[in-house]
Amino acid sequence: MQDALIRKLESFETLSDHDRAALAALVPRVRKVGARVDLIQEGDAPDNVHLVLDGYACRYKVLPDGQRQIMAYLVPGDFCDLNVFILDQMDHSIATISACQIVDIPRDAIEAITAEHPRVTRALWWCALVDEAVLREWLVNLGGRPANHRIAHLICELLLRLEAVGRITANSYDFPFTQSDIADTMGLSAVHVNRTLRELRTLGLITLKQRVMTILDVERLKAYCGYNPNYLHIKNARWSERRSVPWLGSGHGG
Secondary structure (H helix, E strand, O other): OOHHHHHHHHOOOOOOHHHHHHHHHOOOOOEEEOOOOEEEOOOOOOOOEEEEEEOOEEEEEEOOOOOEEEEEEEOOOOEOOOOHHHOOOOOOEEEEOOOEEEEEEOHHHHHHHHHHOHHHHHHHHHHHHHHHHHHHHHHHHHHHOOHHHHHHHHHHHHHHHHHHOOOOEOOEEEOOOOHHHHHHHHOOOHHHHHHHHHHHHHOOOEEEEOOEEEEOOHHHHHHHHOOOHHHHOOOOOHHHHOOOOHHHOOOOOO
16 A cells, blocks of 8 residues: 555655665555545644545635635655644644545654654655645646636646556546546636536547546647646656657547
């Protein structure tokens, strides 16, 4: 189960067998959490670090009028809150979107592995920096891209993030997000989300069946929304070595 974590960290930094063994020791106990469950709420005092080993989660805030804003999606291999345990209280909430497998890692375990494993420490720094880069890109999405490009951009991003942890099959991946989830992420109405997804289908760019997203033409979808993956900084991924990603397949599949 720790494979997703190790694959993610090795997309930033080459790890030794000793490093991998130490990471495996971080996840001795995995707990199953159902969909739509808060892992921690705004105002709570953080203690353990949460690691997603399987499934999807999100960071979000709720405004006084009840409106929800999703600020990040968390996929297998992602730490939900790597650094927030130094805070007195959470300034946002973290919840599952699908059923998840979660590991609760005590802060002293994180401090110990970073003290003894410099490669792991550098990889964790990369994780934190990329989290910030993704947030910047999402701000650009909200402020600078039209609605159809926002959603296409998100679909491209999830493809590449999930490929880095081995969760892509024939350009397809689990897509448990409701139209309301996407609306709360993109600052749109659910009706607008529905219209945009229908447009992407009509253009022959995607299919979405039984909560599985399939990108029919990766290169066309990237061109459609002007997608540039540089903000993900995945050094060891094959797609980052060249401008195109032919290995993902540019024809119809899945």
